[in-house]
Amino acid sequence: MSGVRPGRFIAFEGGEGAGKSTQITRLAARFRAAGEAVVVTREPGGTPGAEEIRALFVQGETGRWTVETDVLLVTAARADHVARLIRPALEAGQTVLCDRFIHSTLAYQGHGKGVSLETLKQLHAFATGDLWPDLVLWLDAPVELGLSRSTKRAARQEAETPQEQRFEALGIAYHEKVRAGFATLSAEDPRMVRIDATAPLDCVEAAIAAVVPLRGPAGA
Numbered sequence: 001m002s003g004v005r006p007g008r009f010i011a012f013e014g015g016e017g018a019g020k021s022t023q024i025t026r027l028a029a030r031f032r033a034a035g036e037a038v039v040v041t042r043e044p045g046g047t048p049g050a051e052e053i054r055a056l057f058v059q060g061e062t063g064r065w066t067v068e069t070d071v072l073l074v075t076a077a078r079a080d081h082v083a084r085l086i087r088p089a090l091e092a093g094q095t096v097l098c099d100r101f102i103h104s105t106l107a108y109q110g111h112g113k114g115v116s117l118e119t120l121k122q123l124h125a126f127a128t129g130d131l132w133p134d135l136v137l138w139l140d141a142p143v144e145l146g147l148s149r150s151t152k153r154a155a156r157q158e159a160e161t162p163q164e165q166r167f168e169a170l171g172i173a174y175h176e177k178v179r180a181g182f183a184t185l186s187a188e189d190p191r192m193v194r195i196d197a198t199a200p201l202d203c204v205e206a207a208i209a210a211v212v213p214l215r216g217p218a219g220a
Contacts, residue, residue: 005218007090009131011101014139015179017149018197019204023139024097026205027212031095035217039089042099044077047084053077062170067113071120074105079127087131093218102128103136103185103192111181112174136189137208138182139197143175146197 010027012020024040031038044054056065057073065073078101089096102124110117124130141149186192195207 004091004093005215007092007094007096008135008215009086009090009096009098009133010135010137010212011098011103011133012137012139013100013103013107013182013192014197015141015143015146015175015182017146018139018141019149019201020099020139022201023137023195023204023208024099026201027208028097030209031214034214036215037092037094037218039085039094039096040099041081041085041096043081043101043104044074046081046086046098049080049084050077053080067109067115070113071105071109071115071123074109075123075127078102078105078124082128082131087129095215098133101133101136103138103182103189106185107178107181111184112178133191135212136192137211138186138192138194139204140179140182140194141197143172143179147172147175 012024014020021042028038028040043050044057045051053073053076057070057077086096086098102120105120105124106117109115110120186194193211195204197204199207
């Protein structure tokens with residue numbers, strides 16, 4: 001589309017309870033205050049079809065699906081999400097802030113559950129046209145701290161929403177593999193920036209602001 005500034009795609013990654021949703025909300029507010037068009041979304045989810053798949057993916061018992069089914073569910077949700085929301089927003093010159101994307105799949109199903117990273121990347125390429133974020137903010141916190149935060153959040157939300165604790169219930173050893181996976185991915189991928197998620201919220205926000213420049217309104 002001629003004359004439209006290219007959009008930018010920023011993914012927030014991290015383990016359970018890392019504070020991604022809080023910091024996405026803060027960054028989106030900062031961008032909007034500067035006049036920037038922002039789309040905030042999440043994975044799995046973001047579109048009506050992908051949200052239906054999310055319910056299958058994150059609710060229920062830990063053994064509800066095989067790992068192969070997990071991979072196919074999250075990939076199917078991502079295909080719809082990219083086609084119907086993310087790519088159109090980027091083509092319109094908007095900034096997309098996404099709570100999880102491909103690096104979560106690589107960490108959770110790859111490093112955490114042993115699925116070949118190459119297989120995951122091939123499925124991702126097929127499902128999305130090989131769309132990767134421009135920047136990945138990895139909010140890193142110790143596993144026990146993150147799970148404690150996530151459990152408290154779920155208790156507050158229990159009366160309002162169905163439990164989405166399927167992955168939290170997999171236990172500390174699994175989540176340690178996931179955290180180590182994010183560390184490995186970060187060391188290999190220059191798009192990833194580690195953010196210390198144990199710091200106070202305002203400090204985390206400042207650390208993110210230091211690596212994510214404002215762009216302001218298109219054409220400004």
